[in-house]
Amino acid sequence: MIDDIPEAVRKTAPTPTKSSLPMPILATVVGLGVVVVGLLIFLFYPKASRETAQTETEVASGIQSTSNTEIIQSPPTETVAEPEPIDNVLGHLPYQQAKASDLAPITADGSIRLKKSAAKEFREMQSAARQQGIILTAISGFRDEATQEYLFFEVKKNRRQDTSTRAEVSAPPGYSEHHTGYAVDIGDGKVPGTNLNTNFEKTAAFRWLEQNAARYSFELSFPRNNPQGISYEPWHWRYVGDRHSLETFYKARNLK
């Protein structure tokens, strides 16, 4: 029977029967392979291309890509908050100007003001000193940036001081502790000639402050050889008696 079939047909005819078993397996393996490769490409290619795009953005614009990343990752409220500036100018640190509504007078005519919390403590300190015969006079309290601008640049011109010499004795506008409403320049009412002068350290008022100011949460901002490199100012005291004042003076400088 087989001999009746032409050779060409005979050879091809048995082939389907011989390869009937391997063919579906081969097809399955190949088919599965294609599916797996396709799946892998589908899963990983978009991610890979996204990463490449991000790297290119970072290379193209360093800071901008970082802020873009922050916007994607954190809620909008957090992106609004910027890190507090910690740079100093000639040793002086930047300070926020107190709001007028947060200030209270420490002199009878109301011309000198401090933040309410500091004003209350100052008045208590002043009356405690008076009971011991010490007259603490307020020379300067809160100063706005315009006043500081005048004090720094105009006085600098009049005294023909260069910027760094001026900065040793006065803060540039925006960098004075007096902006905060927590700093006060104190004089001895009995020896006004020592006002804003290092001779103030020889007065009874200064000695009293050294011994008692801490009880009212006032501290000397610029003692001798202070790390900020500011001239010694025995008359300049700052209030650190509540959370906000403490953060105002210590947060920025403790950050690196």
Ligand SMILES: [Zn+2]
């Ligand atoms: Zn001062």
